Amino acid sequence: MSTLPEKVRILVVGAGFAGLGAAIKLDEAGEHDFVVVDKGETVGGTWRDNTYPGAACDVPSQLYSFSFAPNPSWSRSFSPQPEIQAYLEDVARTSGVLDRFHFGVSVTGAAWDETDRVWTVDTSAGTVVADVLISGSGGLSEPKLPEIDGIEDFRGEIFHSAQWNHDVDLTGKRVAVIGTGASAIQIIPSIVEKVAHLDVYQRTAPWVMPRHDRAYTGIERLGFRFVPGFQKLYRTAIYWGRETFVPAFTWQPKIATPAKLAALKNIERGIADPELRAKVTPDFEIGCKRILISNTYYPALARSSTTLVTDRIASITPTGIVTTDGTEREVDCIIVATGFYTTDQPIAHGIKGRDGRTLADVWAEHGMASYKGTTTRGFPNLFQIVGANTGLGHSSMVFIIESQIAYILSALATMKERGVAAVEPTQQAQDAWNTDLQRRMKRTVWSTGGCASWYLDEHGRNTTLWPRTTFTFRSQLKRFDLDAYDTITKELAS
Numbered sequence: 001m002s003t004l005p006e007k008v009r010i011l012v013v014g015a016g017f018a019g020l021g022a023a024i025k026l027d028e029a030g031e032h033d034f035v036v037v038d039k040g041e042t043v044g045g046t047w048r049d050n051t052y053p054g055a056a057c058d059v060p061s062q063l064y065s066f067s068f069a070p071n072p073s074w075s076r077s078f079s080p081q082p083e084i085q086a087y088l089e090d091v092a093r094t095s096g097v098l099d100r101f102h103f104g105v106s107v108t109g110a111a112w113d114e115t116d117r118v119w120t121v122d123t124s125a126g127t128v129v130a131d132v133l134i135s136g137s138g139g140l141s142e143p144k145l146p147e148i149d150g151i152e153d154f155r156g157e158i159f160h161s162a163q164w165n166h167d168v169d170l171t172g173k174r175v176a177v178i179g180t181g182a183s184a185i186q187i188i189p190s191i192v193e194k195v196a197h198l199d200v201y202q203r204t205a206p207w208v209m210p211r212h213d214r215a216y217t218g219i220e221r222l223g224f225r226f227v228p229g230f231q232k233l234y235r236t237a238i239y240w241g242r243e244t245f246v247p248a249f250t251w252q253p254k255i256a257t258p259a260k261l262a263a264l265k266n267i268e269r270g271i272a273d274p275e276l277r278a279k280v281t282p283d284f285e286i287g288c289k290r291i292l293i294s295n296t297y298y299p300a301l302a303r304s305s306t307t308l309v310t311d312r313i314a315s316i317t318p319t320g321i322v323t324t325d326g327t328e329r330e331v332d333c334i335i336v337a338t339g340f341y342t343t344d345q346p347i348a349h350g351i352k353g354r355d356g357r358t359l360a361d362v363w364a365e366h367g368m369a370s371y372k373g374t375t376t377r378g379f380p381n382l383f384q385i386v387g388a389n390t391g392l393g394h395s396s397m398v399f400i401i402e403s404q405i406a407y408i409l410s411a412l413a414t415m416k417e418r419g420v421a422a423v424e425p426t427q428q429a430q431d432a433w434n435t436d437l438q439r440r441m442k443r444t445v446w447s448t449g450g451c452a453s454w455y456l457d458e459h460g461r462n463t464t465l466w467p468r469t470t471f472t473f474r475s476q477l478k479r480f481d482l483d484a485y486d487t488i489t490k491e492l493a494s
């Protein structure tokens with residue numbers, strides 16, 4: 001691999017869907033002077049890192065892929081992680097931009113230089129000066145370990161779902177899984193048959209709908225490959241089908257009653273024991289937390305070799321887990337499936353803006369807030385992909401990512417056209433954007449549904465999700481709106 005240049009026009013951080021998509025589109029737009037850095041050894045981001053057994057996407061692959069790189073080879077409606085990773089590697093290989101990717105390089109800090117109007121980015125491979133910084137480091141990239149007394153003293157194997165230790169053979173072992181979120185419900189059915197005993201530590205029962213997954217037929221796959229427009233039609237139908245869920249999340253949770261009934265039926269189908277059924281029945285509105293999908297989770301909990309523990313964890317000893325009722329359950333291995341830092345992203349602590357404060361400092365008071373989830377007051381020429389309030393409860397993040405990439409390209413083209421060296425959203429534009437978002441947020445099921453979730457920050461504000469349709473997001477970011485920005489022209493900058 002070539003050495004990292006000291007100066008570049010655009011530095012992209014992260015080589016997941018966001019960074020890879022940005023690199024391809026930058027190149028297509030004639031912006032060839034860029035590099036992409038990633039701490040991992042290949043592209044893929046979260047799909048490279050999450051290799052736990054059962055990892056799969058819960059958004060259909062036809063939609064969970066780049067619009068400009070359809071994949072006729074998807075084997076099923078919901079692809080498993082290895083297929084998604086192979087897809088991303090394939091897209092990268094054929095894109096012609098991989099020569100500008102630098103793997104095994106972590107960003108340790110970045111600071112805006114107000115004199116030279118550039119970003120000085122410190123990395124594990126040296127310092128890079130860039131006019132523009134694009135962060136595609138993702139909202140679910142930093143595993144969150146629970147703060148449990150004694151966790152560091154555990155003498156068996158312990159690892160996070162996003163850092164699966166494939167050297168550990170779980171066959172015949174006593175295993176505990178902490179957490180019952182999207183990752184855990186995929187892991188549990190995948191390991192339950194091989195372990196001697198499984199303890200599942202549930203803090204909150206999630207809503208789990210049936211998973212309508214199936215292998216594509218040979219005819220469908222031939223159609224995807226050879227019939228023009230066939231795959232696009234599939235994608236479009238899935239897209240619009242998913243958009244119909246939006247009113248239930250953002251306006252009237254009662255619309256989701258059929259989904260709730262299907263989820264309750266899923267419990268009935270998977271579990272016979274009334275006591276266990278009661279334990280797994282959620283006590284909040286469906287949609288308030290991410291809706292999960294699985295046909296195998298409840299049957300896995302119902303097995304005689306599984307114990308669902310709903311008492312809170314008090315501590316971890318060198319040999320097991322103790323709950324608040326005083327029971328200690330001895331285990332050989334603990335799988336920590338407790339999620340990620342979402343509202344306090346570690347990268348925010350390393351990016352210093354115009355006045356020397358980090359994104360984390362600026363957001364400490366009122367929570368994450370940006371303009372169009374992409375740019376932030378005080379941080380000129382910083383573009384975040386999957387920034388504040390861009391997450392979805394119902395559809396594909398790849399759609400959001402592509403919308404943001406288009407906005408960034410439009411910004412770069414506008415800057416070139418107008419001779420602008422630096423752009424930064426006005427405080428007024430940013431405040432108006434967030435006031436509107438938070439007003440809309442009030443009536444969403446994420447606020448009214450009676451749950452605590454990673455969507456909300458410590459102030460109780462939802463700073464992670466987009467509360468409208470995805471086509472509205474796309475139309476809002478269609479063109480770069482220079483009038484919402486303070487600018488520095490090139491003459492002034494020089």
Ligand code: N01
Pocket residue numbers: 056057058059140146147161178179180181182183184201202203204290313337338339340452453454
């Ligand atoms: O994490 P989570 P995840 N003691 O935060 C529990 C995406 N994803 O890795 O609900 C005990 O959802 C916590 O309990 P509670 C998707 O966007 C996508 O599963 O907070 N338990 C919860 O049960 C998803 O939303 C796919 O009360 C503790 C669990 O740990 C996101 O990743 C697949 C605890 C954490 O659930 C994160 O999912 C997988 C503690 N101290 C993931 N702390 C796709 O298919 C936390 N918990 C695309």
